[in-house]
Amino acid sequence: MELRCEGCAGCCVDWRPLAPDAAGSDRTGRRPPLDDAYDLVPLTRDEIAGFLDDGLGDVLVPRLFEPAAGDGSVRIGGVAVAAAGDRPVFAVGLRKPPKPVAPIGTDEHRWLDACAFLDPTTLQCRIHGGDRYPRACSTYPAHSLELDAETECERVEAAGGGDRLLDDAVPDDTPPLPFGPYAAGSTVFAYPDPDDLDGVIDRLRAERLTPDDRARFVGAAVGSSPGSLSVDRDRMAEARTRARDADSWAGRAIRAWSERAAGDGDRVALAPDDRERLVRELEDDAGAPGTPGWE
Numbered sequence: 001m002e003l004r005c006e007g008c009a010g011c012c013v014d015w016r017p018l019a020p021d022a023a024g025s026d027r028t029g030r031r032p033p034l035d036d037a038y039d040l041v042p043l044t045r046d047e048i049a050g051f052l053d054d055g056l057g058d059v060l061v062p063r064l065f066e067p068a069a070g071d072g073s074v075r076i077g078g079v080a081v082a083a084a085g086d087r088p089v090f091a092v093g094l095r096k097p098p099k100p101v102a103p104i105g106t107d108e109h110r111w112l113d114a115c116a117f118l119d120p121t122t123l124q125c126r127i128h129g130g131d132r133y134p135r136a137c138s139t140y141p142a143h144s145l146e147l148d149a150e151t152e153c154e155r156v157e158a159a160g161g162g163d164r165l166l167d168d169a170v171p172d173d174t175p176p177l178p179f180g181p182y183a184a185g186s187t188v189f190a191y192p193d194p195d196d197l198d199g200v201i202d203r204l205r206a207e208r209l210t211p212d213d214r215a216r217f218v219g220a221a222v223g224s225s226p227g228s229l230s231v232d233r234d235r236m237a238e239a240r241t242r243a244r245d246a247d248s249w250a251g252r253a254i255r256a257w258s259e260r261a262a263g264d265g266d267r268v269a270l271a272p273d274d275r276e277r278l279v280r281e282l283e284d285d286a287g288a289p290g291t292p293g294w295e
């Protein structure tokens with residue numbers, strides 16, 4: 001694969017407001033998610049535990065699914081949820097607060113949902129190449145190419161965002177599919193206490209999940225073991241507490257951006273210097289790893 005990512009961030013930003021006809025979603029597998037996050041990055045159990053170890057449990061968010069044909073399901077608050085037996089299945093990804101960004105080759109900054117780790121100024125990933133850099137990001141878009149599915153890079157090209165996918169050969173070392181046969185306990189988990197989820201599904205769909213809502217799923221994911229949908233109760237409880245207590249630069253930035261943002265896709269009413277100063281204040285000066293820029 002050879003990609004031209006400068007000025008793009010198409011796989012890190014919800015750019016549907018810029019080009020609704022061109023945008024799609026290709027990290028969700030065949031089950032429609034109950035939330036409306038765009039291109040949620042599915043994390044492995046070990047990656048989730050790593051974020052938790054770094055005090056970044058407040059950047060994690062669960063995803064639950066509508067049942068596909070032939071799936072088991074449970075009803076929670078009147079909503080059918082894909083399940084293994086009576087336990088709802090879920091994945092965990094990275095939160096996407098609104099940020100002032102100009103992705104997919106545009107030059108006008110707008111409020112768009114963007115990954116907590118995307119530097120809005122350089123459009124580079126703040127954890128690129130580091131221990132926390134998700135496998136789903138480092139290998140993107142190999143899985144889409146493998147499945148002969150449209151990639152985000154091609155969607156950006158179709159939206160007039162420039163040439164992005166320069167070579168589409170799939171690397172030999174591409175890892176297994178995140179929602180494939182080896183996903184149980186690795187990227188797909190089962191929540192063991194469905195009776196506790198009353199109200200959670202409503203909040204998930206309304207984008208109003210509380211820190212405790214998010215933490216209960218992070219706990220269950222970290223309590224899981226690869227190859228199984230069972231959950232270790234002690235590990236789950238300990239991880240849930242750590243996720244609920246997390247107070248990272250990224251979690252605080254998510255709150256600050258959410259309070260300041262205008263409507264989805266609205267132009268950013270800030271002079272460039274003021275916008276960049278705000279990014280420095282809310283992210284860089286608050287502890288975010290820097291990015292080198294494209295020069």
Ligand code: SF4
Nearest residue numbers: 012115117118125137
């Ligand atoms: S972790 Fe980095 S590469 Fe992955 S979605 Fe977030 S900003 Fe983009």
Ligand code: SF4
Nearest residue numbers: 005008009010011153
């Ligand atoms: S959509 Fe493709 S070209 Fe754009 S940033 Fe992501 S990987 Fe790079």
